[in-house]
Amino acid sequence: MxxxxxxxxxxxxxxxxxxxxxxxxxxxxxxxxxxxxxxxxxxxxxxxxxxxxxxxxxxxxxxxxxxxxxxxxxxxxxxxxxxxxxxxxxxxxxxxxxxxxxxxxxxxxxxxxxxxxxxxxxxxxxxxxxxxxxxxxxxxxxxxxxxxxxxxxxxxxxxxxxxxxxxxxxxxxxxxxxxxxxxxxxxxxxxxxxxxxxxxxxxxxxxxxxxxxxxxxxxxxxxxxxxxxxxxxxxxxxxxxxxxxxxxxxxxxxxxxxxxxRYKDYVGAGAGAVGFLKDRRFYSENSIEKYIKNPTFVTEEVLSKDDMKFEKLFLGFRSIVGVNKNILNQNELKKIKILLDEKKIMEKDNRYFNKDFLLADELALFIMNS
Ligand SMILES: C[S@@+](CC[C@H](N)C(=O)[O-])C[C@H]1O[C@@H](n2cnc3c(N)ncnc32)[C@H](O)[C@@H]1O
Ligand code: SF4
Missing domain, CATH: 3.20.20.70 (Aldolase class I)
Structure with a gap:
């Protein structure tokens, strides 16, 4: 199913x-x-x-x-x-x-x-x-x-x-x-x-x-x-x-x-707002004066696949959202196995969940550092 x-x-x-x-x-x-x-x-x-x-x-x-x-x-x-x-x-x-x-x-x-x-x-x-x-x-x-x-x-x-x-x-x-x-x-x-x-x-x-x-x-x-x-x-x-x-x-x-x-798309509007669509972030002008002159101007940042994986790992382990198995490669899945064996994370429906959010960054870094 x-x-x-x-x-x-x-x-x-x-x-x-x-x-x-x-x-x-x-x-x-x-x-x-x-x-x-x-x-x-x-x-x-x-x-x-x-x-x-x-x-x-x-x-x-x-x-x-x-x-x-x-x-x-x-x-x-x-x-x-x-x-x-x-x-x-x-x-x-x-x-x-x-x-x-x-x-x-x-x-x-x-x-x-x-x-x-x-x-x-x-x-x-x-x-x-x-x-x-x-x-x-x-x-x-x-x-x-x-x-x-x-x-x-x-x-x-x-x-x-x-x-x-x-x-x-x-x-x-x-x-x-x-x-x-x-x-x-x-x-x-x-x-x-x-x-x-x-x-x-x-x-x-x-x-x-x-x-x-x-x-x-x-x-x-x-x-x-x-x-x-x-x-x-x-x-x-x-x-x-x-x-x-x-x-x-x-x-x-x-x-x-x-x-x-959960990495959903979002519009950001207003001076200093940030938006996100698919693999792009959009930054509006911080200065109110510049923003008023050109409110539709945004600086664009393109995120690489690795950038997005890194963010998904950090965000997922910092929250109940968890991390989707499908974004991880073989080497990263080996690290996941270690964390599962150590009972630091748990698996449910092809997602990995962190039990202690205070350890989130440590876990994400452990997986990403080869
Ligand atoms: C936009 S403000 C909330 C609404 C309103 N501006 C206010 O402060 O009453 C967002 C929140 O971020 C937190 N915050 C901002 N800078 C922080 C910092 N350097 N360290 C910890 N919390 C911070 C504060 O708790 C603050 O309430
Ligand atoms: S400076 Fe403004 S945005 Fe920042 S915490 Fe104080 S009231 Fe909120």
Missing amino acids: MQFDKILAILRWFRNQMLFYIHIPFCDSKCYYCAFNSYVDKFHLKDNFIEALKKQIIFEIQRYKIQKNSIETLYIGGGTPSTICPLKLKEIIDLIKPNFDKNIQISIEANPNSASLKWLKGVKSLGVNRISFGVQSFDDKKLKFLGRNHTSVIARLGIENAKKVGFENISIDLIYGTSLDTKQSLKKELEEIDKLDINHISLYSLTLEENTKFFEKSEVANDNLANAKFLISQIQKRGFEWYEISNFGKNSYSEHNLGYW
């Missing part, structure tokens, strides 16, 4: 199904750790940016030959989408709406500082059915240390308001691995999680990125494996499934991110 995932892949191919990502490159303030493409001093360009974004969306719908009912997920990320009023977001969503699958998951990222009750009501009425708050921590001292512009009280209020206006899928981003973290402080964060009505957590280990305040300040980080394991096990104990190295859901996934890890 044909495997279920093969049937799905064929159906998807016929219907040309894909994901849609929109990047909003504005933030109210710049957090000390963040290298995402976002600007705090370009708000005067907002209207022009939205007009440019609309042009790109119309262009991409044609370029990707998007058909009716074929958009499985829409993800509005950034930067900070809650800096854009619902009326403007409506203009953007309306352009893509005719192509929505009937079960589409529409996610939006929000900073608690700008996600007011009015904004939340507005985006809910547009059909957005999943919201992801950048919370980072419930400890005000840690929030200040990270350069966040809100307190824990505001974060909690945002989450409660989202529930009030009817959001059933609520996610929070948390950051750990800072020099302020102790087992005690992490226990307190978990106690705060217990008080929340949320069904998804993204848990990120602090990375020190170039072009951020934290870059080359190793003293701000504390990459402690024991703390990571403690947090992961405690979140799992609370009924959240660990489905990707940084993501946990209670009967709920970020379908959009799962789509990335």
